[in-house]
Amino acid sequence: xxxxxxxxxxxxxxxxxxxxxxxxxxxxxxxxxxxxxxxxxxxxxxxxxxxxxxxxxxxxxxxxxxxxxxxxxxxxxxxxxxxxxxxxxxxxxxxxxxxxxxxxxxxxxxxxxxxxxxxxxxxxxxxxxxxxxxxxxxxxxxxxxxxxxxxxxxxxxxxxxxxxxxxxxxxxxxxxxxxx
Numbered sequence: 733x734x735x736x737x738x739x740x741x742x743x744x745x746x747x748x749x750x751x752x753x754x755x756x757x758x759x760x761x762x763x764x765x766x767x768x769x770x771x772x773x774x775x776x777x778x779x780x781x782x783x784x785x786x787x788x789x790x791x792x793x794x795x796x797x798x799x800x801x802x803x804x805x806x807x808x809x810x811x812x813x814x815x816x817x818x819x820x821x822x823x824x825x826x827x828x829x830x831x832x833x834x835x836x837x838x839x840x841x842x843x844x845x846x847x848x849x850x851x852x853x854x855x856x857x858x859x860x861x862x863x864x865x866x867x868x869x870x871x872x873x874x875x876x877x878x879x880x881x882x883x884x885x886x887x888x889x890x891x892x893x894x895x896x897x898x899x900x901x902x903x904x905x906x907x908x909x910x911x912x
Contacts, residue, residue: 733778736809736905737788738834739771740800740895748794758791759784767904772897774908799836799893806909808864813906817861817868830899831882833867839890847889849880856880859889867894 742748756766756773762784763776775784781803788801817830842862848855856874859867859882867890869882883896 734806734909735775735779735781735784736804736806736909737771737773737775737784738802738804738895738897739788739796740802740836740893741796742771742792743769748792748796750793755788755791759787765908767908768901770897770901771895772901772905774905776908797893800895802834802836802865802895804834804865808866809902809905809909812863812866813902815863817863828870828872831869831871831896832899832902833869833883833886833894833896835862835865835867835886835890836893838865839892843889847885849885850874857882857885859885862890869896 742750743752750771752766752769752771752773756764759773759775761777762779765774765776766772767774773788785801785803789796812832839862845860845862847859849857849859854874856872857880858870860870861868867886869886871882873879881896883894886892886894886896
């Protein structure tokens with residue numbers, strides 16, 4: 733079964749930089765496809781998660797802490813994209829965008845949701861649901877002096893390391909998985 737890989741903290745703000753397309757080329761024996769610049773890959777050929785993770789870590793020009801290479805099955809991505817959140821439209825809420833935070837581990841506890849940050853009513857991030865090892869949130873740019881990002885809200889609320897992707901990235905992964 734195909735796998736989807738998410739790297740945490742790669743190619744962000746000039747730190748832990750690498751060339752995702754070049755890494756995908758190095759992993760061609762597993763038919764790896766690069767999706768974007770943040771470290772998202774689809775391995776279309778069957779490969780054990782541990783084998784794929786070792787190969788990725790070996791090729792990266794930096795070390796990632798344990799848990800920062802997150803691998804999910806194609807089935808988990810399919811279930812996510814078929815959820816109500818996945819089928820929702822961004823229209824009607826202005827500049828609201830959907831995000832998915834991929835969790836390094838299942839959270840020990842899930843707080844009462846939704847959580848809005850800032851909490852003064854003019855939220856920038858609304859963390860709405862946890863499904864498996866995915867946390868779903870909405871984001872809108874605010875007029876605040878400090879921008880709030882979905883990843884920081886999710887990590888604090890769940891006490892679990894996470895990496896966050898725009899819904900468009902998740903939809904692109906699903907299209908790759910659905911190719912004949």
